[in-house]
Amino acid sequence: MQLDDRIKKIATGMNVADAVGAYMDSVAPPPAMDVEKETSDELLAIVEVMFLMAAVDGEISDEEVEELQASVHALSDLRAVDPIELHATMSQLNAKLEAEGWKARLEDATSRIRAPDAKQFAFQLAAGVAFVDDFVAHAEAAAIDSLALALGLSKDESQRLLRDVHETLFGG
Numbered sequence: 001m002q003l004d005d006r007i008k009k010i011a012t013g014m015n016v017a018d019a020v021g022a023y024m025d026s027v028a029p030p031p032a033m034d035v036e037k038e039t040s041d042e043l044l045a046i047v048e049v050m051f052l053m054a055a056v057d058g059e060i061s062d063e064e065v066e067e068l069q070a071s072v073h074a075l076s077d078l079r080a081v082d083p084i085e086l087h088a089t090m091s092q093l094n095a096k097l098e099a100e101g102w103k104a105r106l107e108d109a110t111s112r113i114r115a116p117d118a119k120q121f122a123f124q125l126a127a128g129v130a131f132v133d134d135f136v137a138h139a140e141a142a143a144i145d146s147l148a149l150a151l152g153l154s155k156d157e158s159q160r161l162l163r164d165v166h167e168t169l170f171g172g
Contacts, residue, residue, distance in 0.1 A: 043075055044089075045112035046122040049147065051093045052106055053126040056143040067132040071125050103146075110150040119151040120161060127165045134170060 050071055054064035072086050097105050113122050126147055130140040148158035 041112050042114065042118060045109045046118065046125060047072060047075065047089065048093055048105065048109040049113070049122045049126045050129050051090060052097070052102060052109065053129045053140065053143055053147070055094070055097060056102060057137050057139040061133065063132045064129055067129045071128070102143075106146060106150055110147070113151065119153065120157075123147060123151055123153060123158065123161055124165050127162055128169060131166060131169055 047068075050068055054060045054068060068090070069086060072089075093105075100108075110119075110122075113119050127144060130136050130144060136144070144158070144162070148155075153161070
């Protein structure tokens with residue numbers, strides 16, 4: 001199954017733009033709030049969460065890069081990141097990671113993901129990055145747990161989402 005197809009299957013039934021928009025509509029925006037910028041920031045935070053999952057073990061594999069590219073391509077319809085700019089985006093994220101550390105970047109990225117559907121979507125896409133080689137290293141397993149906690153997902157909810165991602169990617 002091609003990566004684009006896998007990402008589309010993971011995202012089935014979820015429209016991040018609608019989830020982000022619903023959240024933004026549910027809160028009274030401050031006078032100077034730019035809703036489009038806030039939406040873009042949330043989508044970029046989702047990209048950063050996927051990047052952090054790929055980088056947690058100290059090395060980003062070719063498979064993880066391909067998964068990131070497929071995800072960014074899927075998110076490009078939402079104008080989060082231009083696929084052509086992925087290399088520059090990853091360089092910026094890597095510089096932030098080196099300067100601030102993994103935990104600080106995770107806290108920052110997850111704090112920018114506010115809508116419940118967007119939190120689930122981010123978790124699923126990050127899990128897809130961890131699962132891409134059908135092997136989850138110890139660092140990735142710990143990162144998945146940290147991500148679920150940072151996003152406020154319950155143990156049952158995170159386990160359900162992980163099973164869904166694994167089944168989608170590998171057929172059970």
